[in-house]
Amino acid sequence: MLEIKNLHVSVEDQEILKGLNLTVNKGEIHSIMGPNGSGKSTLAQVLAGRDTYEVTEGEIIFEGKDLLELSPEDRACEGIFMAFQYPVEIPGVANTYLLREALNSVRKYRGQEPLKHIEFAKYAKEKMKVMDISDNLLKRAVNQGFSGGEKKRNEIFQMQILEPKFAILDETDSGLDIDALKIVANGVNALRSPERAFVVITHYQRLLDYIVPDFVHVLVDGKIVKSGGKELALELEDKGYGWIEEEKTAANS
Amino acid sequence: MSVDIEKLAQQEYKYGFVTDVDQEIAPVGLNEDVIRMISAKKDEPQWLLEWRLKAYENWLTMKEPTWPNVHYSPIDYQSISYYAAPKNMPKLESLDDLDPEIKAAYDKLGIPLDEQKMLAGVAVDAVFDSVSVITTFKKTLAESGVIFCSISDAVREHPELVKKYLGFVVPANDNFYAALNTAVFTDGSFVYIPKGVRCPMELSTYFRINAENTGQFERTLIIAEEGSYVSYLEGCTAPKRDENQLHAAVVELIAHKDATIKYSTIQNWYPGDSEGKGGIYNFVTKRGRCVGNNSHISWTQVETGSAITWKYPSCILEGDNSVGEFYSVALTNRRQQADTGTKMIHKGKNTSSTIISKGISAGFGQNTYRGLVAIGKDASGARNYTQCDSMLIGDKCGAHTFPYIEVKNSTAQMEHEASTSKIGEDQIFYCQQRGLSAEDAVSLIVNGFCKDVFKELPFEFAVEAEKLLSISLEGSVG
Numbered sequence: 001m002l003e004i005k006n007l008h009v010s011v012e013d014q015e016i017l018k019g020l021n022l023t024v025n026k027g028e029i030h031s032i033m034g035p036n037g038s039g040k041s042t043l044a045q046v047l048a049g050r051d052t053y054e055v056t057e058g059e060i061i062f063e064g065k066d067l068l069e070l071s072p073e074d075r076a077c078e079g080i081f082m083a084f085q086y087p088v089e090i091p092g093v094a095n096t097y098l099l100r101e102a103l104n105s106v107r108k109y110r111g112q113e114p115l116k117h118i119e120f121a122k123y124a125k126e127k128m129k130v131m132d133i134s135d136n137l138l139k140r141a142v143n144q145g146f147s148g149g150e151k152k153r154n155e156i157f158q159m160q161i162l163e164p165k166f167a168i169l170d171e172t173d174s175g176l177d178i179d180a181l182k183i184v185a186n187g188v189n190a191l192r193s194p195e196r197a198f199v200v201i202t203h204y205q206r207l208l209d210y211i212v213p214d215f216v217h218v219l220v221d222g223k224i225v226k227s228g229g230k231e232l233a234l235e236l237e238d239k240g241y242g243w244i245e246e247e248k249t250a251a252n253s
Numbered sequence: 254m255s256v257d258i259e260k261l262a263q264q265e266y267k268y269g270f271v272t273d274v275d276q277e278i279a280p281v282g283l284n285e286d287v288i289r290m291i292s293a294k295k296d297e298p299q300w301l302l303e304w305r306l307k308a309y310e311n312w313l314t315m316k317e318p319t320w321p322n323v324h325y326s327p328i329d330y331q332s333i334s335y336y337a338a339p340k341n342m343p344k345l346e347s348l349d350d351l352d353p354e355i356k357a358a359y360d361k362l363g364i365p366l367d368e369q370k371m372l373a374g375v376a377v378d379a380v381f382d383s384v385s386v387i388t389t390f391k392k393t394l395a396e397s398g399v400i401f402c403s404i405s406d407a408v409r410e411h412p413e414l415v416k417k418y419l420g421f422v423v424p425a426n427d428n429f430y431a432a433l434n435t436a437v438f439t440d441g442s443f444v445y446i447p448k449g450v451r452c453p454m455e456l457s458t459y460f461r462i463n464a465e466n467t468g469q470f471e472r473t474l475i476i477a478e479e480g481s482y483v484s485y486l487e488g489c490t491a492p493k494r495d496e497n498q499l500h501a502a503v504v505e506l507i508a509h510k511d512a513t514i515k516y517s518t519i520q521n522w523y524p525g526d527s528e529g530k531g532g533i534y535n536f537v538t539k540r541g542r543c544v545g546n547n548s549h550i551s552w553t554q555v556e557t558g559s560a561i562t563w564k565y566p567s568c569i570l571e572g573d574n575s576v577g578e579f580y581s582v583a584l585t586n587r588r589q590q591a592d593t594g595t596k597m598i599h600k601g602k603n604t605s606s607t608i609i610s611k612g613i614s615a616g617f618g619q620n621t622y623r624g625l626v627a628i629g630k631d632a633s634g635a636r637n638y639t640q641c642d643s644m645l646i647g648d649k650c651g652a653h654t655f656p657y658i659e660v661k662n663s664t665a666q667m668e669h670e671a672s673t674s675k676i677g678e679d680q681i682f683y684c685q686q687r688g689l690s691a692e693d694a695v696s697l698i699v700n701g702f703c704k705d706v707f708k709e710l711p712f713e714f715a716v717e718a719e720k721l722l723s724i725s726l727e728g729s730v731g
Binding site: 048049050052071072073075076077081082084087088090091092093097098099101102103105106109141158162 | 677678679680682683684685686687688689690691693697698700701702703704705
């Protein structure tokens, strides 16, 4: 589904990703862990199409298409979703309004009829239950005055509405208490299907107790230096990242 | 996200067509004879002609204001024609008598004058260049005692009201443009709501400039008697022309005891091209007097057109407990310049005013908010809340704010909030990531920014305003 080959990315002439390779197949959940500044969020932003990041080398193929050639909105319409680490506030724009506009834009891209108000309300109702989203939260301006937990729940709620093929969760667990964490995980698990893939970026093993990954990758200094199964996350929790870096240094010398 | 200035040039002004009608146009230039001609055309009484001539005399001694934060070449007032009217205009008894070309022009603007086809509950007065061509729903309104007609008709049919109130709010020598308007005003709307009547429908006037090298000088007068209510909306468009055209209107509102007037404007005069060529000079004096206790005047304006805008819809709060409001969205794109705001003059006790101004600048647009809140020495317990927000799109535009506050009574409560923000690339990217194009994202964000103002508009017009804003922003993001 997604193939990243030898990806090099710079921001203001500073290289952040230094030859990253990753293959994600349908139905899989990949977790990316790594120390601060290793390039995890950069990877998420590049996949979503943020133009402040310059791809200097490498390619990203998504379902046979050259992803780097697509605008951010076309990527979204092709089925790529990113749950933002810091969702922005948009004053005066009702949450529900943005969502309906977004869904209808995606539907239009796919040649589907737009959903009318009532149809959308009905469709959203079901998803609201899963994510414990109140009517009030839906009517309020996008993310404005939302608590940290509400913002993150809202991100996953948006994902539920848009039903993407491929979703990147950028530290969606940061700042969540255990109840909110469970809701977020439920939201993700509810969408889990053989047709859909996820990349979950996190610092903590805790989230992976609820969203069980098929693969765990460790990103250090712009490269994936170690990959493994779920147990790798536990090992990292236990020992930190130091030992991997030592391993790497040893291997290089 | 980089702003592509090239794209700015590509946006289209969709109301820029010219209608081919036989016109009667006064020779260019302004002198007493032209004023006498206009007055004679309209069969005006002697007092009105004298009033005009007096204003003209005053105007000759006055200087064009130079304090607004706008820049343009001097206007040659002798190169403008001060009267243009479709030829052979009989007094219209029904729509069938209306020149089909003119009717087609309004259809094209999306303003069907056909009563059956109209938005339910909206009566329209259509002003084409210098004259009112038709007023719809006159009969329905008359049943409740409401008078809604062109000001020319009002001069003939309700001379006592016109004589009493014309110039009651904006004196003939108030300012340069108001004096000019007083000398040469041609048409506009007249509204009278009798005591205790809630006007059964929205009233609206659509102003259309069509003829070349003419100015439009309309005069609107709205009187709300004790305990009455009216909501009025004006819309404006003009053809695309390379020359600048002058529009200098005067609007006067009078609210008596317990009366409410809501006045909304959707101004979309031709803004000029991307190089700043052509476009309307919109120099307008709008003012209301809350003369009675508990009276209420509310101005809502959505200003997206005109090359230059100079306009300060104001309220003089004379009655105790009277309320003044000003809600404004002003957008300047391309080379547009706007200097707009309000004056809230508190005279009565416990008077309150609210100012919400949203300025949006894109392209090379320059947007200025200028406002005065004055609390007189007898206005104990007066309150004002002002919120003044500016949004910048791109890095070639500008936003400026000049708030003036004068307080002569120590019991006054004043609040002033102001913000300037650049439309966030983070916000645009967030919307794009959800599937919206950059342009739709900007439109969504700007509409959100303006929401506090749009919610003051009558529903149908709020929808129209949102669309208009989106169209006016087209091409502002690359």
